[in-house]
Amino acid sequence: MTVINAQSLDLTFQTADGPIQALKDVNLQINQGDFVSFIGPSGCGKTTFLRVIAALEHPTGGTVTVNGMTPDQARQARAYGYVFQAAGLYPWRTIGGNIRLPLEIMGYPKSEQADRMKNVLQLVDLEGFERKYPWQLSGGMQQRASIARALAFDADILLMDEPFGALDEIVRDHLNEQLLALWARTGKTIGFVTHSISEAVYLSTKIVVMSPRPGRITDVIESPLPKDRPLDIRDTPEFAALAHRVREGLRAGHSYD
Amino acid sequence: MRSIVPVLTVVAAIIGLWYAAVIPMNIKEALMQAERAGAEVTPASARDRRDAAALGLVMQNSFAIGATFDQDRPRLPAPHQVMAELWDTTIDKRITSRRSLVFHAWVTLSATSLGFAIGTGLGILLAVGIVHSRVMDLSVMPWAIVSQTIPIIAIAPMIIVVLYSIGVQGLLPKAIISAYLSFFPVVVGMVKGLRSPDAMQLDLLRTYSATKTQSFFKLRLPASMPYLFASLKIGIAASLVGAIVGELPTGAQSGLGARMLTGSYYGQTIQIWSALFAAAIVAAALVGLIGLIQRLTLRRMGVTA
Numbered sequence: 001m002t003v004i005n006a007q008s009l010d011l012t013f014q015t016a017d018g019p020i021q022a023l024k025d026v027n028l029q030i031n032q033g034d035f036v037s038f039i040g041p042s043g044c045g046k047t048t049f050l051r052v053i054a055a056l057e058h059p060t061g062g063t064v065t066v067n068g069m070t071p072d073q074a075r076q077a078r079a080y081g082y083v084f085q086a087a088g089l090y091p092w093r094t095i096g097g098n099i100r101l102p103l104e105i106m107g108y109p110k111s112e113q114a115d116r117m118k119n120v121l122q123l124v125d126l127e128g129f130e131r132k133y134p135w136q137l138s139g140g141m142q143q144r145a146s147i148a149r150a151l152a153f154d155a156d157i158l159l160m161d162e163p164f165g166a167l168d169e170i171v172r173d174h175l176n177e178q179l180l181a182l183w184a185r186t187g188k189t190i191g192f193v194t195h196s197i198s199e200a201v202y203l204s205t206k207i208v209v210m211s212p213r214p215g216r217i218t219d220v221i222e223s224p225l226p227k228d229r230p231l232d233i234r235d236t237p238e239f240a241a242l243a244h245r246v247r248e249g250l251r252a253g254h255s256y257d
Numbered sequence: 258m259r260s261i262v263p264v265l266t267v268v269a270a271i272i273g274l275w276y277a278a279v280i281p282m283n284i285k286e287a288l289m290q291a292e293r294a295g296a297e298v299t300p301a302s303a304r305d306r307r308d309a310a311a312l313g314l315v316m317q318n319s320f321a322i323g324a325t326f327d328q329d330r331p332r333l334p335a336p337h338q339v340m341a342e343l344w345d346t347t348i349d350k351r352i353t354s355r356r357s358l359v360f361h362a363w364v365t366l367s368a369t370s371l372g373f374a375i376g377t378g379l380g381i382l383l384a385v386g387i388v389h390s391r392v393m394d395l396s397v398m399p400w401a402i403v404s405q406t407i408p409i410i411a412i413a414p415m416i417i418v419v420l421y422s423i424g425v426q427g428l429l430p431k432a433i434i435s436a437y438l439s440f441f442p443v444v445v446g447m448v449k450g451l452r453s454p455d456a457m458q459l460d461l462l463r464t465y466s467a468t469k470t471q472s473f474f475k476l477r478l479p480a481s482m483p484y485l486f487a488s489l490k491i492g493i494a495a496s497l498v499g500a501i502v503g504e505l506p507t508g509a510q511s512g513l514g515a516r517m518l519t520g521s522y523y524g525q526t527i528q529i530w531s532a533l534f535a536a537a538i539v540a541a542a543l544v545g546l547i548g549l550i551q552r553l554t555l556r557r558m559g560v561t562a
């Protein structure tokens with residue numbers, strides 16, 4: 001079932017230096033339960049595309065539907081949770097309080113808030129931390145808390161904008177593993193923006209390679225890797241071949257400059 | 258406690274400088290009195306002394322140095338004179354007495370508190386408006402800035418006169434002058450504080466379809482607290498200045514400002530200085546109180562600042 005459907009999507013920003021075409025003729029279908037990575041150099045529009053899905057930006061041409069609705073309607077229907085590059089936890093709220101934030105805004109009853117908070121904390125392995133303040137947690141734990149916050153209201157789609165970009169490689173590997181486990185357990189559809197080829201290949205069922213000026217899709221790769229992926233799958237020839245294809249795609253997008 | 262030594266050093270240096278300044282400031286008066294009492298003074302003519310340099314007089318008449326610290330109406334009272342007056346007018350007088358500084362400080366403090374409450378409330382309201390309405394941002398902010406360029410000493414009598422003509426007198430006019438000074442730092446600080454959440458945090462709330470009211474109470478208001486308290490500390494000191502200035506042009510009978518004014522009418526410099534010190538002590542106490550509330554609030558918010 002197609003969850004996200006983009007048809008000949010265009011987005012042009014009007015800036016002081018003239019118009020900048022952030023997305024040009026983007027066509028993409030994302031199916032239920034897919035783990036889709038968007039990879040490409042800065043300015044290729046991968047974040048912009050994610051923001052269009054989340055109705056944080058509005059396309060200047062073409063259409064995009066989320067669960068068959070416009071992005072604005074989908075947001076009202078709580079179709080997605082969004083994880084930003086920085087954890088962005090409120091320093092004046094405890095971890096539990098931060099996870100309750102969307103629930104309070106959406107008007108969940110108090111007792112349900114507490115139950116949901118406990119559940120998602122378990123999902124991201126942060127049981128027992130609900131009374132801690134963000135500054136008491138490491139960067140990786142903070143980002144896990146922000147994922148829990150995005151999961152708290154049971155959206156089917158999880159949009160993640162370079163969520164592990166600011167973390168070191170060891171923590172990132174660990175979180176990638178945990179994210180895969182979480183994805184397997186919850187069956188969410190995940191849109192994941194990244195700079196890292198190995199991260200994209202390791203995590204995704206579908207890799208969208210993008211290139212800049214104007215931002216566009218140059219290649220969509222269906223991953224042949226099995227769904228169950230231990231970390232050392234990255235040493236296999238299949239993994240290397242896939243990474244090679246992504247790298248080629250990125251290079252092709254750059255050939256003109 | 259390691260900071261006590263540098264603090265005491267600075268205090269000692271100030272007091273030392275003060276005593277040193279008292280000698281040349283008061284030497285002419287001291288010599289005048291000495292002459293009347295029959296002492297030999299150089300130069301002997303009061304006219305010559307008037308034009309002579311104060312330091313020169315001190316050199317030539319070192320016998321009179323002691324007397325400079327002990328004048329009834331000194332140009333510059335010595336620290337111990339001010340302290341004695343402070344002690345006399347706070348501890349020794351009944352606080353209901355018109356000669357008690359505690360009484361005068363209380364009068365000024367009540368105008369300050371009311372003015373600070375009005376100013377803070379107004380400042381927060383204006384800031385909320387400015388942050389949420391572009392029209393207000395463009396229209397109110399320039400006026401707020403202009404209001405602070407007008408010398409308060411010029412506008413204070415007008416406020417008093419205008420309010421008196423519509424029958425408002427007593428505490429309120431002073432409080433309004435006080436509010437006039439204190440709303441501005443609150444507006445500036447609150448606008449900055451309410452705008453302090455970055456684009457990402459605002460986007461996050463948009464993904465929840467949060468209303469403006471929700472964003473305000475869940476994000477903007479708590480995020481503005483550190484800015485608010487910084488402004489309140491400036492605002493409360495400004496409130497006190499406003500209340501004192503409000504007492505000057507009114508012929509007020511009570512309040513620290515009135516005390517300073519009557520002191521200057523009758524050449525009671527010691528009284529002026531002790532009122533000044535009382536004002537400084539009240540200001541320090543008020544700023545300290547705000548600091549305490551800030552610490553308690555931020556601790557309750559889980560922010561270790």
